[in-house]
Amino acid sequence: MVTKEMIKSKIDRVQNEYLELLYKIIKAFTVSEPKASRLVKNRIKEGSTDWQIFIDTTYGSLAENPIERAEQGSYEERGNIQ
Secondary structure, three states, X not given: OOOHHHHHHHHOOOOHHHHHHHHHHHHHHHHOHHHHHHHHHHHHHHXXXXXXXXXXXXXXXXXXXXXXXXXXXXXXXXXXXX
16 A cells, blocks of 8 residues: 555655646645545445546546647648548
């Protein structure tokens, strides 16, 4: 089992270029923790599967930095497939 102390001991070894990403990951879990805890407890009582619990605990974790689709771009036109 992973403990907070184990995680804290590894943080000092993280390269500086990854600190912002690590912070965002930790923040995403701490912001949603109370809601996630309730959802997980309810899902376990209902007998839900692991994927349902995963969706409940991660839903909304990218609200501050939503994923955006870039422009499609243009590609050369090739022959038709028949």
